[in-house]
Amino acid sequence: MRFALTEDQVEFRAVVRGLLADTCSPDELRAAWPDAETAGGGPGGGNGRVPGAWSALAEMGVLGIMVPEAQGGLAMTEEDLVPLLLEAGWAGLPDPLAATAGVAVTLLRHASSSEPRAQELLAQIAAGEISLGCVFANSSQSGSTQSNPAQSESMGPASVVAVSNFVPAATSLDQILLCLDDSVHLVDPASLQLTPVQSVDGARNLFHFVVPAELGESTALLTGAAAQAATLAAFDFAALGAAAELIGLSRRMLEMTILYATERKQFGVQIGSFQAVKHHLTNASLAVEFAEPLVLRAANSLALGNPQASLHVSMAKAKASAAAKGAAAASLQVHGAIGYTVEYDLHLYMKRSWALAGEFGDVEFHRRRVSAELLATQTIQIGHLAESTI
Amino acid sequence: MDLTWSESEEAFRTEACSWLESNVPTPALPSGDTKKGFALHLDWEYRLAADQWSVVSWPKAFGGRDASLWQWLIFEEEYYRVGGPQRVTQNGIFLLAPTIFEFGTAAQQDYYLPRMSSAVDLWCQGWSEPNAGSDLAGVRSKATRDEAAGGWRLSGQKTWTTRGAFCNYLFGLFRTDPESERHKGMTYFMVPLEGDGVTVRGFGRLDGDAGFAEVFFDDLFIPDDDGTADTMVRGGILGEVNQGWGVAMATTSSERGLTLRSPGRFQATATRLVDLARERVGDGLSQQMADAVADAWIDAEAYSLFTLSDVTGVVEGVAMGARSSYNKIFWSELDVRLHEVALDLLGAEAELDGPWMKGYQFALSGPIYAGTNEIQRNIVAERVLGLPRK
Numbered sequence: 001m002r003f004a005l006t007e008d009q010v011e012f013r014a015v016v017r018g019l020l021a022d023t024c025s026p027d028e029l030r031a032a033w034p035d036a037e038t039a040g041g042g043p044g045g046g047n048g049r050v051p052g053a054w055s056a057l058a059e060m061g062v063l064g065i066m067v068p069e070a071q072g073g074l075a076m077t078e079e080d081l082v083p084l085l086l087e088a089g090w091a092g093l094p095d096p097l098a099a100t101a102g103v104a105v106t107l108l109r110h111a112s113s114s115e116p117r118a119q120e121l122l123a124q125i126a127a128g129e130i131s132l133g134c135v136f137a138n139s140s141q142s143g144s145t146q147s148n149p150a151q152s153e154s155m156g157p158a159s160v161v162a163v164s165n166f167v168p169a170a171t172s173l174d175q176i177l178l179c180l181d182d183s184v185h186l187v188d189p190a191s192l193q194l195t196p197v198q199s200v201d202g203a204r205n206l207f208h209f210v211v212p213a214e215l216g217e218s219t220a221l222l223t224g225a226a227a228q229a230a231t232l233a234a235f236d237f238a239a240l241g242a243a244a245e246l247i248g249l250s251r252r253m254l255e256m257t258i259l260y261a262t263e264r265k266q267f268g269v270q271i272g273s274f275q276a277v278k279h280h281l282t283n284a285s286l287a288v289e290f291a292e293p294l295v296l297r298a299a300n301s302l303a304l305g306n307p308q309a310s311l312h313v314s315m316a317k318a319k320a321s322a323a324a325k326g327a328a329a330a331s332l333q334v335h336g337a338i339g340y341t342v343e344y345d346l347h348l349y350m351k352r353s354w355a356l357a358g359e360f361g362d363v364e365f366h367r368r369r370v371s372a373e374l375l376a377t378q379t380i381q382i383g384h385l386a387e388s389t390i
Numbered sequence: 391m392d393l394t395w396s397e398s399e400e401a402f403r404t405e406a407c408s409w410l411e412s413n414v415p416t417p418a419l420p421s422g423d424t425k426k427g428f429a430l431h432l433d434w435e436y437r438l439a440a441d442q443w444s445v446v447s448w449p450k451a452f453g454g455r456d457a458s459l460w461q462w463l464i465f466e467e468e469y470y471r472v473g474g475p476q477r478v479t480q481n482g483i484f485l486l487a488p489t490i491f492e493f494g495t496a497a498q499q500d501y502y503l504p505r506m507s508s509a510v511d512l513w514c515q516g517w518s519e520p521n522a523g524s525d526l527a528g529v530r531s532k533a534t535r536d537e538a539a540g541g542w543r544l545s546g547q548k549t550w551t552t553r554g555a556f557c558n559y560l561f562g563l564f565r566t567d568p569e570s571e572r573h574k575g576m577t578y579f580m581v582p583l584e585g586d587g588v589t590v591r592g593f594g595r596l597d598g599d600a601g602f603a604e605v606f607f608d609d610l611f612i613p614d615d616d617g618t619a620d621t622m623v624r625g626g627i628l629g630e631v632n633q634g635w636g637v638a639m640a641t642t643s644s645e646r647g648l649t650l651r652s653p654g655r656f657q658a659t660a661t662r663l664v665d666l667a668r669e670r671v672g673d674g675l676s677q678q679m680a681d682a683v684a685d686a687w688i689d690a691e692a693y694s695l696f697t698l699s700d701v702t703g704v705v706e707g708v709a710m711g712a713r714s715s716y717n718k719i720f721w722s723e724l725d726v727r728l729h730e731v732a733l734d735l736l737g738a739e740a741e742l743d744g745p746w747m748k749g750y751q752f753a754l755s756g757p758i759y760a761g762t763n764e765i766q767r768n769i770v771a772e773r774v775l776g777l778p779r780k
Contacts, residue, residue, distance in 0.1 A: 003701075261777060273778045279771070282771045375668055
C-alpha cells in the first residue's frame, strides 16, 4: 500500500510546472483571449491557445505520454498524466492537453487494433504534430442532456455520459473526435457548423457545434458496443482531467490570495491576521485537500481498469468542482475589490474554474452517478479499494 | 501508487475479521458512558486483551502484536465494519500511551503499559478546567513541591473529563512553577483517582449519558518516582518537571491526527447511512436526499484516502505536523453531516432516542473536543497556509 506519487511522477510534475511557469504566465493567458478588454489587457486576437506552452509540452513528449511505444509514445498511464494536469490547472493553460493527451488517446487506443487512421493519429500526437478535441453529444435528432451508452451488463448506473454542444478552441484543432450514443467519429472541425459563443472564460475561445445529420461509415472509428465502451472510458478521463485541472486552479487561486492577504494591510495589520479571513481560506483549502486524493485514486482506477473507475471519477469530479467554486469564491472575497477587476490576474483562474466546474458533468451530474450506484443493488464493501461487490 | 494490500496484510485482515466476527457481542452493548454499560465494555476490553487485540500496534512485550500502522488501519476498518463496541480504554491507549512511549522511562513503560493494555488501569484525560477549555495554557491546577515528604501535592479541579467517573487514573497538566504563566512551568502528571485528596463527581452529557466528570484535587500527594511499582501505582510525572506543555503537545497531535478517529468508523457509519437510504428507495426517496447521501458517503471515502496518504507519509518518515488539524476538522464535521442526513431520512422518527439520534448528539461533540474546530482552523491558517498570526 502506498498512496503517493512515485519519485518519477513527482519529478515529471515539477518539470512541467517549471515549463508552464515559463511559457504560460498571466500575460500569455491574456494573449489567448480574443478580446483584450474583457481579458483585462493583452494584445487581443487570441484563439484560445498559448502556442509557446503547447510547443514546449509537445517537445517534451508530454502529449504522447499515454501513447503506446509502437506509435512513439511514452507508454505511461493516467496516473502519470493526471499529475501533469494538476499543473496545467495551476497555470490556467487553455490548450487541449487533457483532450489530446488523455481523452483522444484513450479513444484512439480503443480503435487502433481495427483502424489504421487511429494508429496514425496516435503517432502524430506522440510527435507533437496535432491538437485534437473530443466532444460528447447526442445525434442531431435527440434533445436530451445526457447520453446513456446502452446499459449493457458490464455497465452499471454510473455509465451515463454528460453531453454538450460546445467545444473550446475549435478552429485551432486539427480533428475532433465526436462521441455519440453508439458511435465515435473522426471529423474535421469545419464540418460541425461552428458558431463562436461567449464563454465567461474568454481564453477558451468557445464554439457551439452541430452534429452533422449525416455521419457515415467513412467518419466512424468505432461503432456499437466497442464505441460505447470507448466513449465511457474517454468521458471518464475527460471528467477526471477537468477535475485535476480544477484542483490546480484552486491551489493557484488560494496561493495568490494567501500572498495578497499577507501583503495587504488595513487597520495597521495584515488582513490575513483576521480570523474571518483565516477561516475563509482554511475552509476553501480543506475542500481542495480532501478532493485531491479522490482525483489521484481515480487516476489509478482508470490506469488499472478498475470496474469501479466511473464511480471513482464521479466522486473526484463532484468534489473537485465544488472545491474549485469554493476556492474562487473565497479568493475573490478575501481580495475584495481588487479581485473584482480584470486588470488583476485572479479573474483568469476564476473564470476557467467556473467553466470546468460544469464541463463533462457538473457537481449534480456526478453526485447522481454516485447515488445511482450506491442506491442500486448490493452492499458496497468498505475499505477494499481494489475490489468491490458492485 | 499502489492501492492494494500485501498478502500478509490481507492475511492479517482475515485473522482480525474472523476473531471479531466470533467475539463482537450482539446485540450491541449499552453505551459505555453509563455505569452499567461501562462494566460490560470493560469485559469486552478483557476479552480483547486476552487475545492480544487490545493494542495491536504496540510491541508484544506490552500486550500488542507489533502491528504496522497499515495493519492498525486494517484492524480498525474491520473493527467498525463488524460493529465492535466503543473502546472505553481509548483515552489511555490513544492519548496517554504515545506520550509514555515517547517520554516515559523504561520503568514507567514496563509498569504502566501492560496494565493499560489489559485494562487493569483505566485512564481519563484531565485537560480542561472550568477556566481553561480551548485555552489549555490557562490551566490553574497546581502541584506544590513537598521536599520533606519527597513528592508533590496536587490541588485544583479538572472538568468535562470523559468517563472520569468510571476511571481509576487521570493524566493532566498541573502548574509546578508558582511564578509561571501560560504554557511555561507546567508538569505532566499521572494521577490516581482513588484515595484521599481526590473527589470525582459525575454529571450528565447532552445525550443522556453520565460520562462526564469533575475531578477535585485537595492536597493529593504524589510521591517521587523511585522506579518501583510502589511509587508508580501512586502516580508520577512524564517527562521533565516544568516541561509539561511540550509533553502534552506531543499527545495533542496524536489526538487530532490518525489515532483517535481512523476512517473505518466513518466508512461504517456511511455504509449504514446508505443502507438506511436503500430502505427508503421504495417509499419514494427524493433525488435531493439521494444526492445528500452520496455526498456524505463520498466524504467518508475521501477521508479514508486522505488517511492513506497521511500514513504513507508517516511510514516514509514525513511528519504530519499541523496537517493533523485538517483531519480533525474534516472527520468531526463529516460525522455530524452523516448523522444529519440520516435524521433527514428518518423524518418524523428522527426524534426517537435511537442509534442515529444518539449518534448525532455524540457527533455534535466532535467539533468541540480534541481542540475546537475554530482553533483548528486558526492552526491550519497559520501553520499550514502561512497566514500571519497577529
